[in-house]
Amino acid sequence: SAPVERRLDAFGDALPELGAPKHMAVQINRALHDLLAQHQNALVFGEDVAKKGGVYHLTAGLLERFGAGRVFNTLLDEQTILGLAQGFASVGLLPVPEIQYLAYVHNALDQLRGEACSLQFFSRDQFRNPMVVRIASFAYQKGFGGHFHNDNSIAALRDIPALIIAAPSRGDDAVRMLRSCFAAAQTSGRVVAFLEPIARYMTRDLHEDGDGLWATSYPPPGDALPIGRGTVYGENNSDLCIISYANGVWLSLRAARQLEREHGIAARVVDLRWLAPLDEKLVVEQARACRRVLIVDEGRRSGGLAEPLLAAIALAGEHPPLARVVGEDTFIPLGPAADTVLPTEQSIVQTALDLCR
Numbered sequence: 001s002a003p004v005e006r007r008l009d010a011f012g013d014a015l016p017e018l019g020a021p022k023h024m025a026v027q028i029n030r031a032l033h034d035l036l037a038q039h040q041n042a043l044v045f046g047e048d049v050a051k052k053g054g055v056y057h058l059t060a061g062l063l064e065r066f067g068a069g070r071v072f073n074t075l076l077d078e079q080t081i082l083g084l085a086q087g088f089a090s091v092g093l094l095p096v097p098e099i100q101y102l103a104y105v106h107n108a109l110d111q112l113r114g115e116a117c118s119l120q121f122f123s124r125d126q127f128r129n130p131m132v133v134r135i136a137s138f139a140y141q142k143g144f145g146g147h148f149h150n151d152n153s154i155a156a157l158r159d160i161p162a163l164i165i166a167a168p169s170r171g172d173d174a175v176r177m178l179r180s181c182f183a184a185a186q187t188s189g190r191v192v193a194f195l196e197p198i199a200r201y202m203t204r205d206l207h208e209d210g211d212g213l214w215a216t217s218y219p220p221p222g223d224a225l226p227i228g229r230g231t232v233y234g235e236n237n238s239d240l241c242i243i244s245y246a247n248g249v250w251l252s253l254r255a256a257r258q259l260e261r262e263h264g265i266a267a268r269v270v271d272l273r274w275l276a277p278l279d280e281k282l283v284v285e286q287a288r289a290c291r292r293v294l295i296v297d298e299g300r301r302s303g304g305l306a307e308p309l310l311a312a313i314a315l316a317g318e319h320p321p322l323a324r325v326v327g328e329d330t331f332i333p334l335g336p337a338a339d340t341v342l343p344t345e346q347s348i349v350q351t352a353l354d355l356c357r
Contacts, residue, residue: 003038007221010037010065016218023215025201027171029058030218031178032096036066039094039182044071046081046098046134055100056136056201078108082133086116089129094186102137102195103151113160116191121162128189132181137167138298139332139342140199140247147331150198150338155303157193158276164192164227165275169200169249172216173231173273179224195275197246206250207257214250228277230270232286237266240352241290241320243283243309245272248296248343255348265356275305283309284316292355295324296343302329323355 007015016030036042044062046054050073053060062071074081078099085095099105105112116129139150157165166181168174174196184190206213233253240259242252249271256267270286272279287293293313297306306324313319325348328341 006037007034010034017220019218021212021215021217022171023200023202023204024168024171024174024196025056025058027175027216027218028178028196029060031175032059032062033065034221035096035178035182036062036070039186041092042070042094042096042182043088044096044098045074045084047076047100048073049098054098056198058134058196058201059098078104079111082108082111082116085131085133086111086129089116089131090127094182095131096182097131097133099133099135101149101151101198102135102153103148105133105135105193106153106156109156112157112163112191112193117160117162120189125189129191130185130189132178132185132192132194134194134196136198137195138197138199138247139327139338140197140298142199146334150332152298152300152327152332152342153303154195154275154299154305158303158305162191163276164190165195166192166227166273167195167197167246167275168273169197169246169271170214170216172219173225173271175219176223176225177273180227183224184227195246199247200250203250206253225273228274228279230272230274230279230282232268232270232282234266234268237268238290239265240267240292240294240356241270241286242267242294242296242348242352243270243272243286244296244298245275245305246298248298251343251345252296252348255345255352258345258349259352263353263356265352267352272305278305278308278312280312283312287313287319288316290320292320292352293322294348294352294355295322295326296348297324297326298343299327300329301326321355323351325351 049059088095181192259265
């Protein structure tokens with residue numbers, strides 16, 4: 001069939017689901033190949049995404065496979081990028097713009113808030129601006145940048161009505177979530193911010209070097225995740241419920257093993273996956289099933305995700321003791337100083353011990 005032939009063309013007859021487990025950067029690259037083959041109206045564009053393949057090479061090979069009419073560079077200007085996306089969307093195309101870093105999206109935030117996300121509402125669905133905005137996001141990136149390349153501020157995005165915000169923590173989830181985001185944009189005209197944790201792009205291991213526990217197999221076609229649904233690791237553990245997303249999931253799983261091995265505390269870890277809409281039902285269910293609840297939020301103390309999560313648990317009625325580990329209300333400094341203002345594996349462990357005493 002034509003879809004199968006397009007997949008074979010996109011991957012050069014080497015289908016990714018048949019290959020070995022890979023890290024997130026490779027899996028997102030494969031997903032983009034797959035989705036551009038499936039959605040013939042999809043365009044990928046942004047700063048250096050074409051021949052260079054992006055700063056982290058996540059768009060590598062797309063230009064060669066799909067041509068300069070569908071994969072191309074733009075000016076180094078976020079307003080131009082999102083403005084182009086709106087124009088393309090208005091004529092029936094499916095734009096997939098890339099914003100090079102989360103800190104850069106603030107330069108063009110009103111194009112999401114005041115234009116792209118509002119058009120469907122104010123026109124009573126006569127017009128739509130569907131798009132999937134890929135954004136290299138969050139902190140913990142080593143040896144590069146400072147605030148403009150490590151940004152944990154998501155409050156301005158979460159305040160935009162109808163904006164879907166995805167934040168995968170691992171490669172297979174990123175593929176499944178990206179498929180759902182494309183489908184939502186294509187069929188319902190939705191605007192999506194797809195926040196990719198830079199620090200996990202190349203992560204293969206979870207606990208020890210070489211364990212390969214954070215490398216994943218490529219999900220076969222048709223395997224997608226419902227928008228707004230999270231997941232749970234270690235659901236049989238009930239001493240502590242740790243709730244997090246993106247980088248925080250990886251850190252929390254490492255902390256959970258330390259808590260169990262060294263202190264006998266059995267913790268489950270909830271991966272929210274989606275920051276909007278939030279899976280409040282899952283959060284409340286998991287919180288009620290445990291003796292203590294710890295929120296790990298790499299966003300900032302003010303306006304971060306910990307605030308609505310704690311509110312959801314509290315408003316649901318009786319709840320166990322609560323605590324949070326969050327980013328401080330500051331820009332992220334260079335080098336090791338970043339660890340003083342962000343959640344770390346050790347700060348998660350220490351806060352959990354204080355909570356469980």
